[in-house]
Amino acid sequence: MHICLYVYSYIQAFISPRAVKTICFFFPSSGLYELLAALPSQLHPHVSCPEDNTFLQDMFGERSLHSLVKIHERLQHYDKSKPVPILDSAAALACEVSFIDSLLSVHDTVAQKSYDPELPPLPEDIDDDEDSVKIIRLVKNKEPLGATIMRDEHTGAILVARIMRGGAADRSGLIHVGDELKEVNGIPVDDKKPEEIIRILAQSQGAITFKVVPSIKEEAPTKEPKMFVKALFDYDPKEDKAIPCKEAGLAFKKGSILQIMSQDDATWWQAKVEGDANPRAGLIPSKQFQESHEAEVFVTESCGGVCQVESGALVLVCKQMYLSPFFHSEPAAGFRRSFRLSRRDKKTNKSMYECKKSEIYDMADVPTYEEVAPYCRRSGAKHRLVVLVGPTGVGLNELKKKLLISDPQHFSVTIPHTTRAKRNQETDGVEYHFISKHLFETDIHNNKFIEYGEYKGNFYGTSLDSIRSVLSKNKVCLLDVQPHTLKHLRTSEFKPYVVFVKPPSVERLRETRKSGKMISAKDDKGSSKPFTEDDFQVMVSTAETMETQYGHLFEKILVNDDLSEAFAELRLALKKVETETQWVPVSWTQS
Numbered sequence: 001m002h003i004c005l006y007v008y009s010y011i012q013a014f015i016s017p018r019a020v021k022t023i024c025f026f027f028p029s030s031g032l033y034e035l036l037a038a039l040p041s042q043l044h045p046h047v048s049c050p051e052d053n054t055f056l057q058d059m060f061g062e063r064s065l066h067s068l069v070k071i072h073e074r075l076q077h078y079d080k081s082k083p084v085p086i087l088d089s090a091a092a093l094a095c096e097v098s099f100i101d102s103l104l105s106v107h108d109t110v111a112q113k114s115y116d117p118e119l120p121p122l123p124e125d126i127d128d129d130e131d132s133v134k135i136i137r138l139v140k141n142k143e144p145l146g147a148t149i150m151r152d153e154h155t156g157a158i159l160v161a162r163i164m165r166g167g168a169a170d171r172s173g174l175i176h177v178g179d180e181l182k183e184v185n186g187i188p189v190d191d192k193k194p195e196e197i198i199r200i201l202a203q204s205q206g207a208i209t210f211k212v213v214p215s216i217k218e219e220a221p222t223k224e225p226k227m228f229v230k231a232l233f234d235y236d237p238k239e240d241k242a243i244p245c246k247e248a249g250l251a252f253k254k255g256s257i258l259q260i261m262s263q264d265d266a267t268w269w270q271a272k273v274e275g276d277a278n279p280r281a282g283l284i285p286s287k288q289f290q291e292s293h294e295a296e297v298f299v300t301e302s303c304g305g306v307c308q309v310e311s312g313a314l315v316l317v318c319k320q321m322y323l324s325p326f327f328h329s330e331p332a333a334g335f336r337r338s339f340r341l342s343r344r345d346k347k348t349n350k351s352m353y354e355c356k357k358s359e360i361y362d363m364a365d366v367p368t369y370e371e372v373a374p375y376c377r378r379s380g381a382k383h384r385l386v387v388l389v390g391p392t393g394v395g396l397n398e399l400k401k402k403l404l405i406s407d408p409q410h411f412s413v414t415i416p417h418t419t420r421a422k423r424n425q426e427t428d429g430v431e432y433h434f435i436s437k438h439l440f441e442t443d444i445h446n447n448k449f450i451e452y453g454e455y456k457g458n459f460y461g462t463s464l465d466s467i468r469s470v471l472s473k474n475k476v477c478l479l480d481v482q483p484h485t486l487k488h489l490r491t492s493e494f495k496p497y498v499v500f501v502k503p504p505s506v507e508r509l510r511e512t513r514k515s516g517k518m519i520s521a522k523d524d525k526g527s528s529k530p531f532t533e534d535d536f537q538v539m540v541s542t543a544e545t546m547e548t549q550y551g552h553l554f555e556k557i558l559v560n561d562d563l564s565e566a567f568a569e570l571r572l573a574l575k576k577v578e579t580e581t582q583w584v585p586v587s588w589t590q591s
């Protein structure tokens with residue numbers, strides 16, 4: 001600005017006040033340059049010396065002068081508008097911007113290049129054979145190194161066995177699988193057990209120096225795999241005797257979404273829990289390993305034969321066989337329009353997918369991992385089928401009823417088929433689809449029913465088409481089935497959202513079900529009777545068995561303690577299913 005004012009006075013000294021006014025007047029216009037260029041010729045008659053003339057020519061033609069005039073004009077403009085300061089205590093801002101201090105100190109550190117670790121001098125006693133030795137120095141913080149070591153059975157060397165994806169060692173890019181560890185902080189490790197080496201590492205503070213002989217085989221840089229799986233079992237590495245390194249294990253719960261980071265090892269995958277900020281992967285059993293492990297457990301358990309008697313029926317409690325003691329069949333009663341195959345009398349109940357009692361362990365059924373992908377229903381697309389499962393009397397019907405009443409335009413149930421005669425007050429296609437026994441049997445043969453049963457010589461069943469019919473009306477179809485039917489409903493077409501309705505404790509059942517009634521299976525008219533202590537016990541133990549057996553298929557577990565709270569929770573969950581993204585089997589998203 002000083003320069004600007006200085007030059008401006010210089011101009012003023014040379015030209016008349018009128019000419020200055022003219023300059024200022026023309027200043028904003030685009031003809032400024034022309035005007036300045038024309039000035040020397042206008043001044044010519046008043047200038048006698050030719051050097052002065054040349055000087056003026058040069059000066060007025062100078063572009064920087066034009067810019068300076070422009071700056072002056074702007075300054076004058078602000079002078080006229082009398083700017084007021086925004087605040088009169090700007091110094092106070094200094095405390096708010098104290099981070100600038102830190103920023104500047106980081107700047108200085110970078111400028112002075114003082115961030116490089118100080119490496120120790122290379123050992124002088126390295127012999128020629130050891131020319132491939134690598135000295136690595138890592139600064140230890142709270143984060144684990146993310147590498148495992150093992151002793152080579154043949155050579156006895158201590159080798160880096162595994163590098164956990166995203167961990168400190170992986171990010172450093174300095175340590176690789178197969179590298180032979182020679183020293184840690186100057187201590188030779190050849191004669192040490194892996195556990196002793198881990199102890200040395202644990203006790204070290206600050207920087208740790210490793211002397212390694214790099215593996216000959218360089219690992220090809222692998223891209224981060226983008227496979228996500230849903231865990232179908234609980235896993236705690238601390239409880240796992242098979243895991244090669246418990247500390248490197250990743251604990252997870254049934255239903256957790258895991259990102260698989262590496263499948264390089266066929267037995268131990270590396271994974272992290274989806275959304276976890278920690279970049280380091282942990283070890284989890286591979287699908288194949290978990291399946292074979294579970295098969296072994298089955299052999300052991302089935303030999304052990306854990307048996308218990310429940311409600312007069314023999315239940316073999318093990319993961320592979322579920323002899324449901326609660327099959328029963330009854331006609332739809334009261335409010336029920338959806339045919340509910342009940343679970344008390346195993347004589348009559350059938351389903352096209354009913355488990356054969358002789359059916360033992362089916363490998364494909366071992367719940368390990370299921371590949372999943374995010375899914376969000378597009379507006380206008382069919383709704384996901386909402387399936388409720390739970391022990392008899394837990395309140396499935398009550399919850400369905402509440403949903404239907406809350407929004408009859410939005411929620412609906414299937415209309416069952418029956419071979420029994422239509423009663424006077426009934427309308428075909430409203431309470432039931434009334435069909436002949438012959439037609440019913442043909443439909444059974446053609447797998448048209450997801451579940452069916454026979455009661456007092458009449459068939460009752462829920463057809464797949466009755467589900468389709470509700471969904472095609474763009475309504476949410478509410479269905480309750482026996483849990484073993486679930487796996488057959490789990491298709492891309494239905495994309496079922498499975499809610500397990502669970503009873504609260506027996507104490508809470510006693511308190512909350514005082515006026516509740518069980519539908520009697522023995523009574524032809526489906527009459528109801530108050531709950532007994534036995535009903536509560538059976539309800540709770542059945543729920544436990546169901547959860548153990550089918551828990552991996554449940555997307556939501558809803559405890560039906562207080563009815564209105566359970567209903568509100570269900571309503572909210574169903575709202576989210578319609579509007580938010582969920583993880584579903586990957587095959588459901590690839591149509």
Ligand SMILES: Nc1ncnc2c1ncn2[C@@H]1O[C@H](COP(=O)(O)OP(=O)(O)OP(=O)(O)O)[C@@H](O)[C@H]1O
Pocket residue numbers: 340342390391392393394395396397398399512513515516517518519560561562563564566
């Ligand atoms: N949270 C609750 N608090 C109190 N009573 C409840 C609750 N949930 C359900 N009930 C009552 O329990 C009884 C059984 O409920 P519901 O008929 O809905 O069970 P369900 O699961 O459909 O059983 P079923 O398989 O035998 O038909 C009903 O009288 C119902 O009103």
